Amino acid sequence: MPKLIFEKNVPGSNSFSLPPGQIPNPAISKTIPAQFLRQEALNLPEISEVEAVRHFTELSTRAYGVDNGFYPLGSCTMKYNPKINEWAARLPGFAGIHPYQPEDTVQGALQLYYEMQEMLAEITGMDGFSLQPAAGAHGELAGVMIIKAYHQQRQDAKRTKIMVPDSAHGTNPASANVVGFEVIEVKSNQRGLVDLEDLRSKMTDEVAGLMLTNPNTLGLFEEDIQEIATIVHEAGGLLYYDGANLNGIMGVARPGDMGFDVIHVNLHKTFGTPHGGGGPGSGPVGVKAQLLDFLPKPITVKQGEEYRFNYDLPLSIGKVKNFYGNFGVIVKAYAYIKALGAEGLKEAGQHAVLNANYLRHQLRDDYHIPLDRLCKHEFIINSKKQAENGVTTLSIAKRLIDYGNHPPTIYFPLIVSEAMMIEPTETESKERLDEFVQTMRTIAREAAENPELVSQAPHKAVIKRVDEVTAARKPVVKWEAGVKI
Amino acid sequence: MHTPENLFYSKEHEWVRVEGNKGYIGISDFAQHQLGDIVFVELPELDLEINLGESIGVIESVKAAATLFSPVPGTIIEVNEDLEEAPELLNQDPYHNWIAVLDLSDSSRLEGLMSAEAYNAYCQTLES
Amino acid sequence: MRYTPNPSPVVDEMLQTLGLTSLEELFQDIKPELQLKEGLNLPAGLSEMELRRLLKNLAAQNLNTDDYPSFLGAGAYDHYLPAALEQLLLRSEFYTAYTPYQPEISQGILQSIFEYQTMICQLTGMDVANASLYDGGSALAEACNLACVNSKGKKKVVISDTVHPEYLEILKTYSLSGRLEVVVVPGRDGIADTTGMLAAIDHETAGAVMQQPNFYGLLEDAAPVEKAVHDQKALFIMAVEPISLALLKSPAEWGADLVVGEGQPLGSSLSFGGPYLGFMAARKNLMRKIPGRIVGQTSDLDGKRAYVLTLQAREQHIRRELAASNICSNEALCALAASMYLTFVGEQGLKEIATRCHHLARYAEQEFQKVGMELKYKQPYFCEFALKVKDPAAANRKLLANGIIGGYELDDALLLAFTEKRTKTEIDQLVAVLGGK
Known part of the structure; x- marks a missing residue:
């Protein structure tokens, strides 16, 4: 096992130094009153540069990204992250600008923001965007706040509930709760779509809105979306689009044309920016015309040939983040959209769906597919066939690691037992997909012939399965000097 | 599944054992099995007055979190502090290891709770 | 640029496997009236060379702290990033x-x-x-x-x-x-x-x-x-x-x-x-x-x-x-x-950086005093302070004209931040511009 950075501490080995200051250098205790000064030790590590570089390089070899191989993590859209975008975000003219510089010194950044707002509106069929939110869940939070502010402004105080399908991402009900709404769950029907009868029966004038992912988390397009929109709108509610699965319709159809009023998009899913091992992402929030005034501020506007931030939005929900959103991420997504253009975006959407359906078709002989029909960018299989030999979804996922793949999303959505949610994305070649199919077939055969082998996987990873129970019962969440675990 | 005869059960899978004015509350074998390895129990505060069906704590496993709803009204007079250090006790013996004790001095209200037999039948409907 | 690796013969082969003849058939679950007829109203895609030029041009329209010394802080600070x-x-x-x-x-x-x-x-x-x-x-x-x-x-x-x-x-x-x-x-x-x-x-x-x-x-x-x-x-x-x-x-x-x-x-x-x-x-x-x-x-x-x-x-x-x-x-x-940052600078380095920031701010305060300028608040500070100026916006314009990104504009003051990247020379220049008649 690699040591922790703290276990490599050699006092005095770090050679970082500052240039000579050429200014007075009095003791800090002379210039800052003692009541404000630190007594407690810091205990930060001291390591030579070369050893530190090796430390982080070693950690990187124990990580797995899209650049390492196939990453079919459902609902996460792990597509290739173009390298030119990394270059762009690091240009001094982007990375080296301070958020409080005068607007006339950052016209390039503001132009990029303005164009990004416009392009996202075109791609999604909405009327305006704010680029403030820092992640998908943050965009959702802003979107649900917009719904709340809209009803409040209409003085419709009785709307205290948000509806969420039982197949929804956990962030949907959590966002609604955090904004102070009560959550009503809508059932899925046997086809894996929103049950219209259940929706109708639960719809009242206390419902502020319905949050929907389309294609949904089963990878299925909500075919009755227009009727759903009518039911929600006739009851005075708003329709929210969780953009996590936008890749499945990109360039082909638009949420704005389906009746959605509020939307967030995940630039780190649909628009090719890297996930960073958990972030940073970016979750712009978009709305239809009647909600434009509620967007989080500021919005970038164009006046003549000049770009500037507009803070003068009296109905805005306000700021949700410092400054203007995750600019560095937005630069990458901007570059992605510019590179692909109209046709390229459509092709990306089409190929994402082609790849998913191809995989679904090729896996159906060996794995149970609960809803085996035309899907969009992702689909669900489960381990029903393998369960006969006592092999679970978790074990299949772990065995995939032995074969050099990242596993799919597992045990989600909750409405399918032992679910594996597979999203190949458009950036995988047929050869890659065929290899994955072969691997999955091999695992299915192993599950039948040698179930122990699968149940004890992974065998080739740097560690075996971990003891999550002890981790949660007796949490050790930081390193401490002298504490041996 | 083990279901002792001398207890009353709720649809939320809690049990109540009545001893004089005291009502011992815990979770059923079915519940601990559904949750899997329990890693943390958030206990209620002493002297808290609880209405029927109000939350008196949260039980967490690695993959789930379940709110504990009081199957009877009353005042919390004891909590099982052993569970703070050893939440796994609920997995090991859910009927011996109660979670809290309520003062039921005003408790004509064990109604709505099920007998062991009725509870077993109820659990079977959930499993099918 | 496209990042889709399957050329059209391969796409056709995959469609054939599915018993389909066109990519459009993959979207038959979306009603025709919901599908875009004309395609998105966005420009055509760019080659990587065109993209590089476009982005470079946009970036070049922003003044940046690599080229201009900056005294802006107010929650975002211009610290040195180790190359490693x-x-x-x-x-x-x-x-x-x-x-x-x-x-x-x-x-x-x-x-x-x-x-x-x-x-x-x-x-x-x-x-x-x-x-x-x-x-x-x-x-x-x-x-x-x-x-x-x-x-x-x-x-x-x-x-x-x-x-x-x-x-x-x-x-x-x-x-x-x-x-x-x-x-x-x-x-x-x-x-x-x-x-x-x-x-x-x-x-x-x-x-x-x-x-x-x-x-x-x-x-x-x-x-x-x-x-x-x-x-x-x-x-x-x-x-x-x-x-x-x-x-x-x-x-x-x-x-x-x-x-x-x-x-x-x-x-x-x-x-x-x-x-x-x-x-x-x-x-x-x-x-x-x-x-x-x-x-x-x-x-x-x-x-x-x-x-x-x-x-x-x-x-x-x-x-x-x-x-x-x-x-x-x-x-x-x-x-x-x-x-990584804390590892590369180390405990001693972090202390030196913090100390330098504070000392630079102290030095600036003393130099401002010499030209008759004073701080808005007389309180202990770390590396940032509000300097009284009559017209903060005008002061910032003047600084910019002299190649310096100024401070955060308060009502009657400029909030100036000093990181270890700033030098005595830059501070002398800052004082000279703001203190000059």
Whole structure:
């Protein structure tokens, strides 16, 4: 096992130094009153540069990204992250600008923001965007706040509930709760779509809105979306689009044309920016015309040939983040959209769906597919066939690691037992997909012939399965000097 | 599944054992099995007055979190502090290891709770 | 540019496997009236060379701190980034990975987060830190939400208006939930009005907030508020600047229960305000309540040390509508940058950086005095202060004309920040321009 950075501490080995200051250098205790000064030790590590570089390089070899191989993590859209975008975000003219510089010194950044707002509106069929939110869940939070502010402004105080399908991402009900709404769950029907009868029966004038992912988390397009929109709108509610699965319709159809009023998009899913091992992402929030005034501020506007931030939005929900959103991420997504253009975006959407359906078709002989029909960018299989030999979804996922793949999303959505949610994305070649199919077939055969082998996987990873129970019962969440675990 | 005869059960899978004015509350074998390895129990505060069906704590496993709803009204007079250090006790013996004790001095209200037999039948409907 | 690897003969072959003849047939579940007829109204795609030119041109229209010395701070600071850090962040095993859900294949990322959590605890003196939040302002909002949840329904959070104004705006936005009431107490002489805050803290209070150094760069005496809020059994929340913690009293020493801050100074570029790094640390008793991912140490089946996402029952994907926070993505790569930064500068280096920032600010103050200029507030500061000027906007224009990015414009002052990147020469020039007639 690699040591922790703290276990490599050699006092005095770090050679970082500052240039000579050429200014007075009095003791800090002379210039800052003692009541404000630190007594407690810091205990930060001291390591030579070369050893530190090796430390982080070693950690990187124990990580797995899209650049390492196939990453079919459902609902996460792990597509290739173009390298030119990394270059762009690091240009001094982007990375080296301070958020409080005068607007006339950052016209390039503001132009990029303005164009990004416009392009996202075109791609999604909405009327305006704010680029403030820092992640998908943050965009959702802003979107649900917009719904709340809209009803409040209409003085419709009785709307205290948000509806969420039982197949929804956990962030949907959590966002609604955090904004102070009560959550009503809508059932899925046997086809894996929103049950219209259940929706109708639960719809009242206390419902502020319905949050929907389309294609949904089963990878299925909500075919009755227009009727759903009518039911929600006739009851005075708003329709929210969780953009996590936008890749499945990109360039082909638009949420704005389906009746959605509020939307967030995940630039780190649909628009090719890297996930960073958990972030940073970016979750712009978009709305239809009647909600434009509620967007989080500021919005970038164009006046003549000049770009500037507009803070003068009296109905805005306000700021949700410092400054203007995750600019560095937005630069990458901007570059992605510019590179692909109209046709390229459509092709990306089409190929994402082609790849998913191809995989679904090729896996159906060996794995149970609960809803085996035309899907969009992702689909669900489960381990029903393998369960006969006592092999679970978790074990299949772990065995995939032995074969050099990242596993799919597992045990989600909750409405399918032992679910594996597979999203190949458009950036995988047929050869890659065929290899994955072969691997999955091999695992299915192993599950039948040698179930122990699968149940004890992974065998080739740097560690075996971990003891999550002890981790949660007796949490050790930081390193401490002298504490041996 | 083990279901002792001398207890009353709720649809939320809690049990109540009545001893004089005291009502011992815990979770059923079915519940601990559904949750899997329990890693943390958030206990209620002493002297808290609880209405029927109000939350008196949260039980967490690695993959789930379940709110504990009081199957009877009353005042919390004891909590099982052993569970703070050893939440796994609920997995090991859910009927011996109660979670809290309520003062039921005003408790004509064990109604709505099920007998062991009725509870077993109820659990079977959930499993099918 | 396209990043789709399958050429059309391969696409045809795949369609054939599916029994289809065109890509359009893959969308027959979407009613024709919902499908775009004309395609998106966007320009055609660009080649990589065209794209490079376009982006370079856009970037060239922004003045940047590589070319112009900058005295802007106000929550985002122009610190030096070690070259090794910039190189290592380009390891694509890190930046193209997802959240480490599968521990066996993600030990490197999990260990890096564990190390980051430890370093945040070392800086703040707290017991537990999460794997990061979006930024300083939204982290403070999460902390205030937590205080309300922790107090079982109390809503009131007392805060001074000497906290960063954008943090206050974000709190106001989050209070739309109806579960958080922010009571803003006006400051006095640039620092919190302790008497006013104490008067506002009562049995309805869920928490109170102090920022250190505050928005004006000044040091706050947090002790009276800490005592008052703890007397009400409410949480004491501090928002802190991480580099200053090399010298300044740690939040643990002040008695904080919950600590948040903007982690940008630790290895993230200015980048026009984001992505930055919200950090959060807490006392042990709040460990199972704080939002965000947490990595824990455990062992694998062979008994080898291993790391894993833990305490997940707090989180939205498990708790759903009962979750106290909806956070999912965080700023993991910025957190990695922070632990790299602290590693490359080391403990001694961090102290030297903090000391240099402070000394440069002291030097600037003395030089301003020599030309008859003075600070707006006469209070101890760390590396940032408000300099009285008649017309801040005009002063900034004059600085820019002289090749200097000036300060943050207050009503009658410029808020000037001094990082270790600034030099004596640059400060002499700043003083000469502002002090000149």
